[in-house]
Amino acid sequence: GGEGAGDTSGGPLRLDLDVPRRLPATAAAPLREPQPLTERAASGSARGDAFGGGAGPEGAALPAAIDRTVATGTAERVAAAPIGDGVPESRLPQLKLQKIAPEKAILxxxxxxxxxxxxxxxxxxxxxxxxxxxxRGTKLEGTIPRAELAGNRLLWRLGTLDPEEEKKILVKVVPVQEGQIGSVATVSFVAEVAARTVVNAPKLKLVVEGPESARVGQEVKLRFRLSNEGTAAATGVFLRNLVPEGLAHPGGNDLEYEVGRLEPGGSETVDLTLKAARVGKAVNRTIVTADGGLSAEVTHQIVVRGLQVELTRLGPKKRLRGRPVTFTNRLHNASDMATGRLTVTEILPNGVEFQSASPGGRFDDKTRTVQWVLDDLAPDATQDLTLTVVPREGGRLPFVVTVRDEFGNSKQLDAQLEVLGIPAVGVAFDRVDAVVAVGETATVRLVVRNRGFGADTNVALSVQLPAEMKLVQAAGSAKEQTQDGVVRFDPLPRLGPGERQVFELTVRAVRPGNARLHAEVRSDRLARPVVVEETVAVFAEN
Known part of the structure; x- marks a missing residue:
């Protein structure tokens, strides 16, 4: 639009405003930056309907072309010189000053x-x-013809203007701020006119929505909301996402999405699914760009966590063989987010017998595993899973417990149970002749047996013969030595649970009487020897 200022000469003024709706298709070549001039005459005064007659900065010729935004917004004014006494109005100069500017421009x-x-x-x-x-709100690029420049004022000295003669001045500016811009042009002696141009510009706004934390292996869904809050359409709009370390996408770490054109007030929603790949803080960066150097940027931080479930094992470290033992696997969610589905698996070693498990635990005899499935474990929640087994073999037995979430994250706990077997080593007379005549021989058989659940070592048997008998020979699993009527067998290195050893003595009765056989066994695990006795009656024929 346009507006005229007051007439400085007192002459008649006329203001006509004409805003055509269509723009000419002819495009103008850009003007060059003018030289700053202060109170200096222009170097050329060509007619204003073409560029060919003017000169650019430093005398350079300007391209000959017609401006492309002519007649989109005009303001004009007709001014006459003051009328003196006896001077008819028809003999006075009458100037028409017209200013033509585009109605809208792009920032x-x-x-x-x-x-x-x-x-x-x-x-x-x-x-x-x-x-x-x-x-105001623009930067000067050039003028034709060249103007004198004083501050922010442009001055053209056009000299004489004959009747019906017209001169055109072209001014090229670049809007640098959004809103309404305008300027006032004047003919020094009669009139001034004004024109206003509304500069429209796109204004892009980008907002990202997404989770603040995720577990390794979990999908991270981001939603980008792009809107144009400006007054002009944004063209050539592209959305670019830079995937940080800690997150991953099959397409790589530099992703681009073409939005194209975004009208004023328009919006676009773009969804992007990433995957949490590594524990730590990941800062996702998203940039939107458009023609004219427009850009906007947002960042979004995501904390990627691993499986934060604490797994502990409660129960005895040692147990007697054959005695039931109960273990507790305790799970504690140490994070501020629910775990989702958890699977807990315990592998039983050979040598133990499954007896029972807490609710939900299922035993698979083929794989020798007990498994529990938990739907969820809330933040800071604790869950106990119990298992009862019976050790059937001695030694150190290994147990392996694993907890795994639905994203493949897992933790493993290794435990051992030392199975102790208490040995019960004893000795007994298996065969003894109750009555023997003097001069006859008799057989004495002794059995050393371990009736306990643990092995014993250095098991040694000794037999004290009475004065009524003398040793003829000895046989057994170890060599013997006889001294002072005592038969001593070398120690057995090991006697396992349920094992037995047999020893036989052949003796001769040498005089009548009640002969008392005394046998004892010693070992590493026995605090004191085990003693047994047997009596044999020795008689004389006469």
């Missing part, structure tokens, strides 16, 4: 407006001077 893109001065009177107008100011 950052050049625009051209023109000032046209025409003498519509019947006599020449002399010393014609046109003055204009650089529109």
């Amino acid at each position: 950052g893109q050049p625009m051209i407006y023109s000032i046209v001065v025409r003498n519509v009177g019947t006599v020449a107008a002399r010393q014609v001077v046109v003055e204009d100011e650089i529109p």
Whole structure:
């Protein structure tokens, strides 16, 4: 639109505003940056309807082309010289000053407006001077013809303007801020006119929505909301996402999405699914760009966590063989987020017998595993899973417990149970002749047996013969030595649970009486020897 200022000469003024709806298709070549001029005359004064007659900065020729935004917004004014006594109005110069500017412009893109001065009177107008100011909110790019520049004021000294003669001034500026811009052009002696151009610009806004934390292996869904809050369409819009370390996408770490054109007030929603790949803090960076150098950027931080379930084992470290033992696997969720589905598996070693498990535990005899499935474990919650087995073999038995979430994250706990077997080593007479005549021989058989659950070592048997008997020979699993009527067998290195050893003595009765056989066994695990006795009656024939 346009507005005229008050007439400085008192002459009649006329303001006509014409805003055509269509723009000319002809495009103008850009003007060059003018030289700053201060109170210096222009170097050329060509007619304003073409560029060919003017000169650019430093005398460079300007391209010959017509401005492309002519007649989209105009303001004009007709001014006459003051009427003196006896001077008819028809003999006075009458100037028409017209300013033509585009109704709208794009921020950052050049625009051209023109000032046209025409003498519509019947006599020449002399010393014609046109003055204009650089529109607020713009940067000057160039003028044709070259202007004198004083501060933000432009001055053209056009000289004489004959009747019906017209001169055009072209001014090229670049809007640098959004809103309404304008300037006022004046002919020094009669009139001034004004024009206003509304500069429209797109304004992009980008917002990202997504989780603040995720577990390794979990999908991370981001949603980008892009909107144009400006007054002009944004073109060439692209959304670019830089995937940080700690997150992953099959397409790589530099992703781009073409939005294209986004109208004023329009919006676009873009969804992106990433995967949490590594524990730590990941900062996702998203940039939107558009034509004209527009850009906006947002970041979104995601804390990637591993499986934060603490797994502990409660129960005895040692147990007697054959005695039931109960273990507790305790799970504690140490994170601030629910775990989701958890699977707990315990592998039983050979040598133990499964007896029972807490609710939900299922034993598979083929794989020798007990498994529990938990739907969820809330933040800071604890769950106990119990298992009862019976050790059937001695030694150190290994147990392996594993907890795994639905994303493949897992933790493992290794435990051992030392199975102790208490040996029960004893000795007994298996065969003894109750009555023996003097001079006859008799057989004495002894059995050393371990009736306990543990092995014993250095098991040694000794037999004290009575005075009524003398050793003829001895046989057994170890060598013997006889001294002072005592038969001693070398120690057995090991006697396992349920094992037995047999020893036989052949003796001769040498005199009548009640012969008392005394046998004892010693070992590493026996605090004191085990003693047994047997009596044999020895008689004389006469």
